Amino acid sequence: MELYSEPLNVDKITSKWYKESSNLNYGAFITFIGTIREEDGIEALSFDIYEPILKKWFETWQEKAEERGAIVKMAHSIGDVPINKSSYISAVISPKRRVALELIDEFVEDFKANAPIWKYDVIDGKRVYAKDRSTPMRGAGILAKESN
């Protein structure tokens, strides 16, 4: 897992991971690259990350991948990332095609739902929490339940 306090250098990161995959004699390598789109007048997106829980989340995925003979990779930016730059890359390295295709889907979707990262639109230099695009994490709402 790699965190950068700047936009991601996509070529450099994916090239490094690809080299690792071919040195390991693994046949399938998939990358998912997320890039900031120009929309709704934003000039950038900005990210807060809670690293201790992100690290545990990622370790759990490393174990799940290992059980299927694969390796997962992830890079994310902290702070502002301007439009047309990348904030997020994940990858699966696997001996087998099917495992790679299934794992990248599950890994990216669970990342979206459960990685402790908060997103803000940057408009006129101000950060606005992207509340409508955010997802309550697994276990959310526990403090609002009636206790018994």
Add this chain to the structure above:
Amino acid sequence: MELYSEPLNVDKITSKWYKESSNLNYGAFITFIGTIREEDGIEALSFDIYEPILKKWFETWQEKAEERGAIVKMAHSIGDVPINKSSYISAVISPKRRVALELIDEFVEDFKANAPIWKYDVIDGKRVYAKDRSTPMRGAGILAKESN
């Protein structure tokens, strides 16, 4: 669609496609990279391609992708590709994450089943058709049927 009579330059090809995706203001970019694994004493794999039908196959996929707002990309090698080098890259460029994840799976699986490409193991400099790993194409066996 790009065909090369040499192993693929993964960094160069994926970097070019990624640039295209970010210039188009598309948020999701997925690549699948196939690399020749060292196994069963092979020194390389070798590929024959029937280009006219591959081109039509690819055009059909471009249309399918376009209907979902996405773009597909493909590169493949013709002839010998030594172990640990890449012979195949495909990619999906899409505004949306879900479309990209679903399309890359369908696109790669249909490629495996229906792209007119034949694979050979290269052992002691000789090409041996990889019959056991090959898949009959859609419509295969029509000439063996009893006609009515």
Add this chain to the structure above:
Amino acid sequence: MIKVEFLGPIELDSVDMDIKSLKELSAYMKSSDELKDWAINSAVAVNDVIVTDINYELKDGDRVSILPPVCGG
């Protein structure tokens, strides 16, 4: 004492609270105008492990994190 920290968009400093359980924290958040909405959509971690049982008992020195809805990527 329990340290409660509010992550991401919840713009509050962490607080030290004299509570024994998540139930007490729940009661506190529900009674706060600033926090009652976050109680509804946030997850909770104790010492960086997500907890999903409201009957979880806290020990002196525990650190509780409030995690609002996420959107990485």
Add this chain to the structure above:
Amino acid sequence: MIKVEFLGPIELDSVDMDIKSLKELSAYMKSSDELKDWAINSAVAVNDVIVTDINYELKDGDRVSILPPVCGG
């Protein structure tokens, strides 16, 4: 005349045949020791379009391709 070409691992040169239909081609391939196995697992294209109907009629000048099992990637 119909030109029949054998692709990939079928190590035969293309042949010109005086046939009117895929049925005739089928009969020819089934009677050939070299081709009968390929008839079972190959797909067929006429002028580079895959054909799945054995009753397809051929026109003079058509080009038929025999496509054995594939494995790209």
